[in-house]
Amino acid sequence: MSEELELMRGTYAIGEAAIRAGCRYYFGYPITPQNELPEYMSRRLPEVGGTFLQSESELAAINMVLGASMAGARVMTSSSSPGISLMQEGLSFMAGQELSAVVVNMMRGGPGLGNIAPSQSDYFQATRGGGHGDYRQIVLAPSSVQEAVDLTYRAFDLADKYRMVVLILGDGMVAQMMEPVRFPPMRPLEDLPSKNWTLTGAKGRPSRILRSLILDVNDMEEHNWKLVRKYQQVERECPLWEEFMLEDAEMVVVAFGTAARIAKGAVKRARKEGVKVGLFRPITLWPFPFQALRGLYQRGVDTFVVFELNAGQMIEDVKIALGNGPQLLSYARPGGVVPNPQELARVFSRLVLSRRTS
Amino acid sequence: MSEELELMRGTYAIGEAAIRAGCRYYFGYPITPQNELPEYMSRRLPEVGGTFLQSESELAAINMVLGASMAGARVMTSSSSPGISLMQEGLSFMAGQELSAVVVNMMRGGPGLGNIAPSQSDYFQATRGGGHGDYRQIVLAPSSVQEAVDLTYRAFDLADKYRMVVLILGDGMVAQMMEPVRFPPMRPLEDLPSKNWTLTGAKGRPSRILRSLILDVNDMEEHNWKLVRKYQQVERECPLWEEFMLEDAEMVVVAFGTAARIAKGAVKRARKEGVKVGLFRPITLWPFPFQALRGLYQRGVDTFVVFELNAGQMIEDVKIALGNGPQLLSYARPGGVVPNPQELARVFSRLVLSRRTS
Amino acid sequence: MAGKIVINEGLCKGCILCVEFCPRGLIKPTKELNAKGYYVVVFESDDGECTACTLCAVICPEVAIEVYRE
Amino acid sequence: MAGKIVINEGLCKGCILCVEFCPRGLIKPTKELNAKGYYVVVFESDDGECTACTLCAVICPEVAIEVYRE
Amino acid sequence: MLIKTVFAGFGGQGVLLMGYVLAYSAMLEGKHVTYLPSYGAEMRGGTANCVVSVSNEEIASPVASSPDVAVIMNNPSLERFQNQIQSGGMIYVNSDLINFRPLRGDVILYEVPANTLALEVGNDRAANMVMLGAFLKRTPLVKLETAQEVVGKVFVDKPGVIELNREALLAGYQSIGGE
Amino acid sequence: MLIKTVFAGFGGQGVLLMGYVLAYSAMLEGKHVTYLPSYGAEMRGGTANCVVSVSNEEIASPVASSPDVAVIMNNPSLERFQNQIQSGGMIYVNSDLINFRPLRGDVILYEVPANTLALEVGNDRAANMVMLGAFLKRTPLVKLETAQEVVGKVFVDKPGVIELNREALLAGYQSIGGE
Amino acid sequence: MKKVFSRTKALKPVPFHYCPGCGHSILHRLVAEVIEEMDLIDRAIGVPPAGCAVLAYNYFDVDMGEAPHGRGAAVATGIKRVLPDRLVFTYQGDGDIAAIGTAETIHAANRGEKITAIFVNNAVYGMTGGQMAPTSILGQVTTTTPRGRDSSREGFPINFTEVLARIKGTAYAARTSLHDPAHVLKTKRILRKAFEAQMGGLGFSVVEVLSPCPTNWKMSPPRAFEWVKEEMVKHYPLGVFKEIEGGSLAD
Amino acid sequence: MKKVFSRTKALKPVPFHYCPGCGHSILHRLVAEVIEEMDLIDRAIGVPPAGCAVLAYNYFDVDMGEAPHGRGAAVATGIKRVLPDRLVFTYQGDGDIAAIGTAETIHAANRGEKITAIFVNNAVYGMTGGQMAPTSILGQVTTTTPRGRDSSREGFPINFTEVLARIKGTAYAARTSLHDPAHVLKTKRILRKAFEAQMGGLGFSVVEVLSPCPTNWKMSPPRAFEWVKEEMVKHYPLGVFKEIEGGSLAD
Ligand SMILES: Cc1ncc(C[n+]2csc(CCOP(=O)(O)OP(=O)(O)O)c2C)c(N)n1
Ligand SMILES: Cc1ncc(C[n+]2csc(CCOP(=O)(O)OP(=O)(O)O)c2C)c(N)n1
Ligand code: SF4
Ligand code: SF4
């Protein structure tokens, strides 16, 4: 593939970006709205000497990923909400064993089967770990196809660097939409960072163990603190966010992914009508950019609206960031409804207005 | 069984309490430290005409529970952390379909296999829903065997009343410890509240559907808001907590379950040395007793320590409750280590002291 | 044993399985679109040709065919 | 073909499977406790009785038995 | 200016391809563009649609709750989309397949005998490109030539049909009167 | 006063029962009590232990990182627990089975030939009750009579062994000198 | 004239959403007819799958409760244990029952749960757009086997009903097809046998139904029916693999 | 004198934590010996289970990576696909492989994954304290079948190796026992066959090993060994159920 602009849907673009980042193994199970990602991998991976395997379930998929990761591969799986729920045990194990992998969740609406429309209702699951135990995963939330490419490409390095699972959190919009994208270069496999912890057979070295079982409570505590220290390092090194029209904003909208994209359009519209509103977009949902958001408050913004396509989840992180100083509002739309920018702009105007009069 | 005091271990006591509350169906899979609960049920349920079934996995167990709940039964399952992770998809479905059931999680330490020592590291999973979508479950955290009995007995009514899953969140200590308990009376099955939504065959009424798939986004949003309204009702009606030696406390320890029990001992010790410390113990973790905790701050307490057997999870709720007003400290012990009250009392003293000097 | 069938055009999806499986060839495709946008089929039979064998109804996925017998 | 065995007492868990399966009955249970608290077994054989058939070692779960042959 | 167009019809009618050619052309012309196909259960029963948004600025939402323009290939799609189009918007219908017309007076209706025209250039499977050509005449988001170029890229593996589709684009383009 | 006692030995030695009888007796005497057995993988290899805490007040932790008293039935348990006991605490060992003694000088050691005494009353499987009887003499958390009553409840399904176990309790109790 | 074929009242009077020529529609009717004929409309409880038939509850006019993908057998177990005298059936695609639901199905069979699994084998994942199913045949091109299913990479088409037939708790196991009216009629008789096995308390019953998916096979309906007859039946022989008589399950 | 039996160096020099007379210990040694004899110590990767053998990595002196309970076959698949020339084996209890891991195991077999499953059948859940296993025999009293396993409630003991033998991708399937030295030796030969099938690229291999659990059966070790011989072998016939020759797996 060339480095020209291409028109590509999100799922394909993520697949291609993964391959360019050195991913050669994909294990997964179909589920809408991300079927085109495994489909792309099934065509494309064999072309680069990789392996695509459709597993018998998501449970099997995440455990194949676990195995491939132990064997040292750059490996990926993808699914959508119910399938990701099935992976929670495996994800907890991977955290315990400090394994790296990239997992894509193209979220859908509602608990249960719900629907396949764009939604952001797996925020808690992604950022707090839906599995058991004290663990975290890096959560990257692209809001365009180009960003999906860039973040996926980067995800594999992050996963290897910190020996963690990196979750790409999108939805049907990011997955299905086509946009022009430019791809980063193909990484030669030889250039990938080497790993000194993988299971490859004990040739010329002592045998290795990868495990999460630690029966002694003191050792287990030690291990947990080790993980915590790693997570703290990630919290220092990795937060990403975008600021848009914040300089003179009276009100800041906090939104990520698809919601942020809509919000940006709404901010532009509202601005045209003189409403001084800006957008703060977390790109890493974990680590959440607490500092940066707090900074805004310290710079004097005193009204924040959290716009999310769920019943109100990220607002907890915003609350933790801001405390009870500023006015904090929630505009939450669960269930797959994507309001349009016009509608959202009206909401913003109304809020700013009511703020001025109060 | 009589209504005298009996010496019983937590798992048995929970099983007996469930049966007295009208539970006649148990589906589950062995896992330490709660094996004695299914074992008890396997002996006891047939005696009262009930059904015990050891399922092939936790995944099967939660879906059997889902089926039995649709059929109108009071039904229960239990497991420990990894097994509960495997149930996340099913729990999300049950929330979407508004099904009632009681699920017991006797938590263990660490992500992955970890260890089987007392731990509280599934707090996030329990309170935020480890499964996908916007949903909640009522989370009850007993800290003694008697309380485990009382909360289990009550859990079935809550589950039926709100058509929700109620989670009993304990650990190896609550599960394995024996203490004297007194049981509430056996509920006659005829007295249980009748349900007008169950699947029993469309005899003399139109056929019914129980589902979580709602393809239309507006209907899905409506359904989600309906769930949210229900959850808000629970948030108003159900918070439970205990206050201990709070009247004149300069510092308040926030802890639940096993940690709270240790903390209470530590508070007593510290008090003996003149350290004015008290304990706030959430009994419902969701709904978290935000109001009550905030009330303490408003009454002037300005230092809070969150003591939990994990790397710091409940502290997020405490932050949300208290904002950035008071001083908030974390004493977190992940991995199954249970510090003793002496040790903890020293920590409290030190903290109060440093508070006075600062 | 003469029979006839009535095709519910609104339900028909034009799969032409009835056309394929009527042993007497009494059902024909058309270029008529129904409200859902499918090409419907018609029953074209002289009296007595249709045996009311019900095979068309048995194969019709849409339960769009009713069969009558003398 | 004479042989002998050496039992690692520290590893032995007193399961007496070797006692059970030695075709010549050359291993005997004792009331001696080892450091782990298990009753260990002893090899009691006159020269030549043990054939070094290795069956005791084959069944010993603890790999506590080594077998030697002339 | 942001223009959102919905292309809709049966699965086999090449509606997704219409949208794709438009989107690709817009990209080549340096515009901002998003393309969002229907997916999943929405496609069961054989209908398909996509929304192409073209603009000079970054595009917020690729979704169109009320598109500016609709290009409609069959009856069910017209039924579904006729009332969603913006007041003052445009609807292109394949008049060979669609046997009713929208009741609304506030949209501009173009009737394109797409199958007939496609048959004339050689194969009625090119009806979609006829529709796209017609669309480009009155909704000149991209140049006809660009679309024709894109057709060459899209059918790179089936060079035999490239010319046919280019002609179909042209036939559609010319079928609409006026400049 | 809060007293924590650990009972430890092989799985088959009835160590959990010792603890249970003590805990049950404490309950009957209206005391606060918790009983925490070892569980899970800890029991692999056949060792078992339990901690019984008895107090006049609510008990905070049923765990004992340093028990006040230990009742020890085999070598591995003595090895494991000898250094955990509180300074000034007590260790009861079954001197019939334990072939070494703790090195510490700051604990009181009681040696009970439990198997011998049990055999004397009829069956060495009652060695656990001998140990418990001995324990109750110097650690009078509950009355001997209460423990004997509890034995009746515990063995309600095996009435044949009740008397034996009661006598074993007594034999142990009397085996320790002094008051 | 007398009406000799009309719509069963165990189906709600609504049109199906399935594609033209889809086997699910035919099978829905058959199941509904059997339920009506056995007079079980007010005692039947159905468990639809995730799959094209996810909306089955819109069609069957009996109580219906949704299961997560693949978990039909476990959900049905829960229902049946609470209501042992009802007819409890699952309706599951090949992906649902033979991939993700493998464990639940085998163990429900092994327990001899008195439930019936109706297993629709269309050799693809229909609902998600035609990916390989565990039952896709060798060489079959699907959206995830663009080079055709190859046993060395993707494994073999699985004869799951034969596996179930060999499980001890299974009382009735059969494979049938919808590829022409005669087989449609036969399928109905077999469905009835399976339900009878359940209501007779004999154990687990399963009916695998070879079913055309014109859309994902990219064939016209008549061609798809032919493909069932010519290709699928080769890999999936029709027949009754197990049928035990009253009471003979106990070991 | 010549040493004719000594500890293999594929085992670390540490004592086992298993109970006295436990079959796991014997089997560990056998597996290790075969690995050493096939000269695969530096090319073997093992996947221990959740179960009594969870600590197997403390004993095998080869690379070992933990799988969640039941997911050994999936984890091994992931490893083997990345490192196709290594020896990859799982070590799984009966609960692990034949209950919770049913789906993963059957589908790994069906794909003909070149891995070996060592399946320890001790008729109980050992690690968790003796609950019913899918392989518990009828009438067997366990902590969750206090009245004895009853097929009408708890289903039948599952002959999982026979099920796997009938799956197309399985190249080698055998059941063996540890109940006396002769069978221990035979088990070793069979393990070697299974590993050879894997390294020969023939497909999936499984060896089921009947193994005593004196602790949970509440028997002395000699009595437990007898019980294997007398009771288990009745329900679980020993033998090689499938053995394909080089290259013959392809359809
Ligand atoms: C846990 C989970 N994984 C995946 C899906 C997506 N999904 C829905 S239906 C289906 C498979 C459909 O195939 P099949 O069972 O063969 O039924 P068909 O549509 O062919 O009738 C899948 C993978 C889901 N809903 N839930
Ligand atoms: C998801 C999950 N469920 C349950 C457990 C608890 N568990 C550990 S081992 C085991 C079963 C052990 O039985 P088996 O597989 O037969 O092995 P054995 O101990 O008998 O060798 C179970 C249920 C777990 N670790 N993870
Ligand atoms: S009933 Fe028989 S003969 Fe009549 S139209 Fe139908 S298939 Fe043809
Ligand atoms: S079989 Fe039914 S749906 Fe198909 S064409 Fe005939 S009437 Fe129409």
Ligand code: SF4
């Ligand atoms: S080698 Fe043979 S004869 Fe010698 S002790 Fe062992 S079993 Fe007995």
Ligand code: SF4
């Ligand atoms: S077989 Fe081994 S462990 Fe058992 S008694 Fe003999 S030497 Fe000891």
Ligand code: SF4
């Ligand atoms: S996709 Fe296939 S199985 Fe699904 S409704 Fe259409 S034809 Fe039927």
Ligand code: SF4
């Ligand atoms: S419990 Fe059984 S299987 Fe586990 S180590 Fe002990 S004897 Fe072996």
Ligand SMILES: [Mg+2]
């Ligand atoms: Mg299918």
Ligand SMILES: [Mg+2]
């Ligand atoms: Mg086992």
